[in-house]
């Protein structure tokens with residue numbers, strides 16, 4: 001078989017260190033979050049006690065995000081199972097887990113495509129986003145800092161592009177792995193590595209994203225369920241968007 005020696009070496013390194021990369025990727029983010037919460041704490045805590053009275057996310061945005069969130073959770077559990085467990089030795093049959101993975105992969109693909117479309121316009125960087133990056137959104141200080149921000153701040157826009165790019169890589173490589181008879185061995189090795197590393201990078205990003213959308217920013221999490229935030233929350237966290245609404 002005509003496979004380049006460097007690709008074989010890369011595949012060997014990947015297989016050997018996969019479990020360590022998974023542990024470093026997930027535990028690293030969890031430790032970072034715990035340290036941030038203990039040393040810096042939540043941003044503008046008082047905003048979490050106000051009544052949500054301003055519409056922020058439409059039903060379509062919420063349903064799409066919910067499907068993407070749930071499918072990502074199931075894909076993570078089943079995917080980590082494939083990477084870490086030996087199904088036969090613990091008495092779980094592989095096929096049903098594989099079918100669940102494929103079902104949620106389709107839901108994830110569909111919801112990622114809809115997210116890409118509906119949030120495309122809100123995720124374009126503006127000149128004022130530099131000010132957010134310069135102070136890292138105020139996340140590295142206990143002082144309350146509220147840099148300019150549209151519907152999404154610069155960090156959220158970065159996460160939109162990060163999750164979009166990784167979703168495309170993971171879905172494409174997953175497709176190659178499912179229809180493996182139609183592809184060369186080289187393509188399958190690349191697909192395996194991209195699918196694995198891309199998924200770990202997305203899981204780590206989603207853990208950080210879930211923290212920023214909940215404990216780190218009181219008053220935010222409700223928007224993915226009922227779609228509303230408090231006016232004061234909008235004025236502080238997304239001043240440019242609030243101005244546009246008015």
Ligand code: HEM
Nearest residue numbers: 068069072152156159160163206209210213220221223224
């Ligand atoms: C796992 C639990 C999750 C939680 C708790 C969560 C929480 C949130 C919240 C509260 C918002 C609204 C933020 C706002 O209105 O300012 C949001 C938006 C968003 N979510 Fe999630 N989410 C989760 C999973 C995911 C997943 C799996 C993806 C994609 C793979 C994702 C992608 C996005 C994107 C692109 C946005 C808009 C931009 C942003 O806020 O970063 N979320 N999420």
